[in-house]
Amino acid sequence: MTTRPVHSTFRVSSGFRTPERPDHDGIDIAAPVGTPIFAPVDGVIVEGAERLAGSVSGFGNWVWLDAQDGHGVDLIFGHMRHASILVKRGDRVREGEQIASVGSEGQSTGPHVHFEVWGPPGRIGGEPRNPQDFLQGAVDPGTQPGPDLDGSAPEAFPLPRGFFYGPLEGPASSISGRHGSERPEWIAGLKRWQQARGLPQTGVYDQATADAARTVQFANGLTPDGLIGPSTWRAGFTSSSPGERPPRLQLVDHAAARPGAQAVKADGYHGAVRYLVDSPERGLINKKLTPEEAAGYLGLEMPLVSNWQKGKNATADWRRGFDGGVADAEAADAWHRHCGGPAEAPIFFSIDDDLSLAEWNSMAAHYLRGVASVLGKQRVGAYCKYLACDWAVEDDVVGTCRDGSGKRFLWQPNTWLGGRPLGTISEHACLFQRLIHPRDNIKVAGINVDVNDTLTADFGQWQYATQPVTPDPVVVPDPISVREPDGYDIAWHAGPGSRSGHGPYKRIYLHTTENQDWISRAENVADGQAARRDGSYHYIVDDSRIIQTVSTKNASWSVPVRDVNDENQVSVHIALVGTSGAIPRWTTNPSPNVESNPKKRSVWLEHDKMLDMVAFTIATVSKEHHIPIERVDIAGVGNDVHGVSSHNNYTYGSVKLRGFKDGTHWDVPDTFPYDVVLAAAKQYAAIPDDPDRFPLPNGHYWGPLSGPQESWSNRFGNEPQASKDGLRRWQSALGIAPTSVYDDATRDAATAMQKAKGWPVTGHVYAGEWYGVIKDGWRLPNPAAVLLGTRKITNATGPGHTDQFGMAATDLGVMTRTPSGRILAVFGDTFRDPMVGGDDWRSPVALYSDSTNLDNGIVWHEAAGADPNYARQLWPYDHVGGTTALPSDVITIGQDIYLHVMINEGLGNVVRTEIWTSSDNGKSWRPTGAQFDAGLHNGFAQLWTWERDTDGWVYVFSTGFQRDKGIILRRVRQDRITDPGAYIGWGWRDGRWNWGNPPTPVLESQPSAEKFGEMCLRRIQNKWVLVNFDASTTGGYDIDLRLLDTPTDNLYVVPKTTPIRGSAWGEEGNDRVAQLYGPCIIPGSTLDAGLHLLVSQWKTTDGWPYRAMHFKVPVR
Incomplete structure (x- = not known):
């Protein structure tokens, strides 16, 4: 018998030696990335995972299977991602065994498996054969004949042809068991399938059934839609074939109690992932593994894996950064060994949150590095979401499975999948938490458990390690607690000098004022500095209060003031009122304290309230300016590491950082209890802020x-x-x-x-x-009057408007609000004089506006780029052969601006699109490396508009640039906006719309909604506003406006208004414009008072007018 390499539902996208590709020695089968690839017959691997990634010419990566014995063929599978290859040279594989997953590596235009068949003596010396002939009569993966779970043959699919088990809201062919009209034998059949999959026998298609169906589909190479048709039905009943690798093991994890190995085994599970710590603050006091429990698993030869997680949500372990990782690793390893855990076995540390990339970079990655500093990286595992698995590999903070699979010690939950279907598994993971309490309601001996699938031979189990050790006693550090969970007041006390402005925020420096301990007050220090004008700190802390004397938006005078680029410009300074020396008080001047006799740690700790207030102040600054709460020592300062340091460490670190020793200050010495203060600062930082708290410092x-x-x-x-x-x-x-x-x-x-x-x-x-x-709900008494009709306010470009910037002729003007709050407009093909084709052709260019009253017309105040008085091209390139980069849309995310441009070789001939970015409010630009083929999605992804939702997704409507296509919709997480592979389509498949499908046009083939040009999508007052140029043959040639509740609203039924219509030259008016295009919403627009738009115009016969105009239009 022969098994197909992927399921037959996936189509052959390119045949064997076709007239178009006579040198194509195989077939291509298109399938999504990650689809399992199976061995069609028994054989021996010639090449697989041992070959270097990307080293197979054309293929990128491949698997070469020698099946000459018994079948007389060699088989080649190509284009998979290297990390997905499960086999290596010399491995014997059986028919139906998974060997890799579909990818798109090498010379590939999309995800597929390239499959070749070679006759004797093999790929070297043999002749290629048509793989479709070889697969005649082959069965789909997972559907080969075999005994049922009770020893009988799998029964026939109980539904009529073309029907399937699916949701109630599906088509008529979807049988849910909820309608009430289903036949009894259909309900009985679904119950039998549920029983076979270990589910409650509800007889209805519920979430657990859909999830189980997806799991079966992923395991057997079927489309993971969660619907139960004939193939999924049979695969759900069929057990593994003789000779295959053992099925994936199922391990439980649990926190409420300890069912024990016997109960776990009795319920059919193979082993467990067990915690090494209780969480009493969450009521979990029987969570921790015991030596007796561990012995039970080992005695039954059941796999056992170690895991650490104490806190969750606001108190999550990973939020404590590097120092927290150190402390947790020490405690985890001590208990692991106490229970008999081998010295070589990894320990998984939980990142049990849907965290952002910024949180990963600022806290979680540092936490795992702290763990690695104790255990060594090879013993570090992480429980984390799908995307975080990629981040962990990119940052190289976890160990590698020792079985040669290339997988990492990553344990991925079946949640937080970023819009991907349930059951989607990272290619890097070795464990997959498939069933999760309370969603899936699985119990062992009455105790709630999660169920995990093993994905490779080494998933971190104790039994894989070879060096068990004698347990050591547990040493758990004393917990750190904060004195004031609600925080402290910070009083404003003006006076000391400062320098206006601040650079990037890198470090917090601690100082002492060198006053006598317990005597001086923070206000006295500030007043003295104000009088002498010889120095300043941002914050001063004594034993009873915190004051702020310099705003953190400005630079203080804390380290030697040398030039505008000195260390003050990148740091925030906190001073403790007291001395760094061992002598707390004195009666004669000068102070008797010297660097060689510093204050002892025990004496520092006597100032417990002061230290707690310092911790609170560090947390406040860290949250405001994203400075890591991590210790930066002398070497760290020299290497420009970001975090918390001291004037002492700057003095000595400046030798490397600045090339000379900058000053002689030795405060604060390394006897300072950084561990106590920074641990408390991390706890303060983890306490959620009052969302309604006034965001500015007191008195500001x-x-x-x-x-x-x-x-x-x-x-x-x-x-x-x-x-x-x-x-x-x-x-x-x-x-x-x-x-x-x-x-x-x-x-x-x-x-x-x-x-x-x-x-x-x-x-x-x-x-x-x-x-x-x-909080009190006060509102303005007289809202703005409603706009009744369209009104042209002014020409926004052209002579008298933009010629002072060398751009009398320009168009478009896609706009965003910069991080600094200005309006940035990016324009297309631009010329110095009022004529298309004139001198100094450039594109794109950009202008800033500080206009606040848009009803008076937008006014430009400065050009972006190096020259504020002349709008130069944003990056250098030549316009040879008509090449030009035209702006599509621009968006601001955090402190960065992203610009999507279309690269044209002749107007309308788009060859690719790109994303560029600016981190300085649009003054300078650099490529992100993100490029998109002009043919992507059949040419529907050339001309974009995009907007960010509050949940971190960026939604993208797009069309072609030829004004002959409809609109498609995609989305991408904001932290992956420059990753072309992260964009997810909104498409119609299997009778419904869903994310993850190839994008289907959301609007096309309708009168006055057939062909589209430039568009603009913006979220205003909790509505999504879509404005577009309609280039339709019938009823088009105008600017249309649609008001959406969500980007996925049905655009065929959403009401449309047409505030501006096309007209002939000489017949223009407020709402009529000749040769119009390119609408863009001006930042600051509102729905109730009217929407402000830039609209472009180009008289193509004469080359002028060629400009952008400012209109105000009603929103109805």
Whole structure:
């Protein structure tokens, strides 16, 4: 018998030696990345995982199977990812055994398996044969004849031809067991299938049944749609064939109690993953493995794996960073050995959260590095979500399975899959938590358990290690606790000097003021600095209070002030009132303390409240400016490591960092209890903030850029994101443009509130104005009038508008709000004089606007790039042969801006698209490396518009640039926006729309909704606004507007308005424009007061007008 390499539902996309490809010695079978590939017959591996990744010419990677004995053929499988190859040279494989997974490596245009068959004597010296002849009569993987679980033959599929078990909301052919009209034999059949899969026999198609179906489908190379048709039915009943590798083992993990090895085995499971620590604060006091329990598993020869997890959510272990990893690794290894665990066995540490990439980089990766500093990287395992498995491999922070599989010690749960179907498994994982409590409700001896599949021979089990050791006693460090879980007040105390502005935030430096212990006050220190003007700190902490004297948006004068690029510019400074020396008090000057006689650790610890306040202050700065709460010693300063250090460590580290020893300060010495303070700081950082707390320091306010340092305009460029997000929230609550900067509308709103409440009228937004709007619900009494019709406000480009920037002729103008709060507009083909084809052709170029009252027309204030007075091309390239890079859309995510451009070789001839990025508010740009073929999705992915949702997904509508196509929809996680492989399609398949399908046009082939040009998608006031140029043959040639609740709304039924229509030249008006295109929403637009748009116009016969115009249109 012969088994197909993948299921027959996957089509042959390229045949054997076709007229178009006479040199194609095999067939291509298109299938999604990760689809299992199976051995069609028994044989011996000639080449597999041992060959270097990417070293097989054309194929990238391959598996070569010698099946000459018995079958007279060699078989070749190509293009899989190297990490998915499960076999190596010399391995004997059996028919139906998985050998790899589908990929798209080497010279491949999409995911598929390339399959070749070679006659005697083999691939070297033999002749290629048509693989389709070889597969005549072959069966699908997992459907070969074999005994049922009770020894009988698999029964026939109980539903009529074309029917399947599926959801109630599916088509008529979907049998759910919930409708009430199903035949009894259909319900009985589903119950038998559920029984075979170990599920509750509900007789209805429920979530557990769908998940089990996907698991069966993944294991047998079937399409993982969760529906139960004939193939999934048979695969669900069929056991493994004789001679195959053993089926995947099933291990339980549990935290509520200890069922023991006997009970686990009695319920049909093979082993367990067991915790090495209790979590009493979560009520889990019988969670920890005991030596007796471990002996029970070992005595029954059941695999046992060690895992550590104590905290969860806000108290998660990984949030404690490197030092937390050190402490947990020491405690975990001690208990592991106490229970008889081998010295070589890995321990899995839980990253049990749907964390972001930023959280991974700032905390989780450091936590695992701390673990590795104790155990060694090879013994480090991680429980983490699908994407985090990739991050762990990229950062190389976990060990490698010792069975030659190439997999890593990664344990992946069947959740947090980023839109992928349940059952999707990372190619790097060695364990897969398939069934999870409470979702799947699995019990052993009445105890809730999760069920895990093993994915390779070495999944970290004790039995794989060879060096068991005598247990050592457990040494668990004393817990660190914070004194004030609600935190401390930080009082504002102005006076000491500072330098306006700040650079990137790298380090927090600790200082001592060298006053006598317990005597001086923080205010006295600040007043002395203000009088002498000889130094300053951002924060000063004594034994009873914290004061702030310099805003962190400015640089203090804490280390020697040498130039504008000195260490002050990249650091935040915290001073402890007291001395670093061993002599706490003295009566004569100068101080008797010297560096050779530092304060002892025990004396530092006497200042317990001061240290706790320092920890709180470190946590506050860390959360605001994303500085890691990690110790940075002298070497770390020299290597420019980010974290928490001291003036002492800077003095000595500056020798390497700056090339000379910068000063003589020796405060704070290394006797300081960093471990205690940083552990407490991490706990403070993990405490959730009050979401309605005033975001600025005490005594500060939102006000003009020209104000004192207490005034935050969000225009300087160095304000933290919390300030921008907070002001944007206040503006949105009042219904004014959410610009995130202090502008005229914000001043007027604050003034109106102050007058209404009888407060002093300043126009500034203090804590009182914040809480009045956010907590008390105060609103402006007179909302803006509703716009009744379209109105042209002004020409936005052209003579008198943009010629001062050398761009009298330009078009488009895709816009975003920069991280600093300005409007950035990126334009297309641009010329110095008012004529297309004139001198100084460049594209793209960009301008900034600080306009706040859009009803007066947008005004440009500066050009992006090195020259603020001339709009130069954003990056260098030549326009040879008509080559030009045209902007498609631009988006701001955090502190970065991303620009999607179309590379044209002649207008309309798109050869590829690219993503570029800027980290300095659009002044300079660099390529991200993300490129997309012009033919991607049949040419529907050339011209984009994109917008970010609050859940971290970026949604992308796109079409072709030829104005002859409909629209498709995709999405991507914001932290993977530059990864072309991370974009997920919204498509129609198997009778329903779903993410993960190839994208299907969401709007096409309708009158006045047939062909599309430029589009703009923006999220405004909790609605999604889609504006597009309609190039349709019938009823088109206009600007259309649709208001959506979600990007997946049915665009065929969403109401459409047409605020601007095309017209002939000479017949234009407020809502009529000749040769119009390229609409873009201007930041600051609102739905109730009217939407502001840029709309382009090009008189192609004359080359002028060629410009962008500003319109205000109603939203209905």
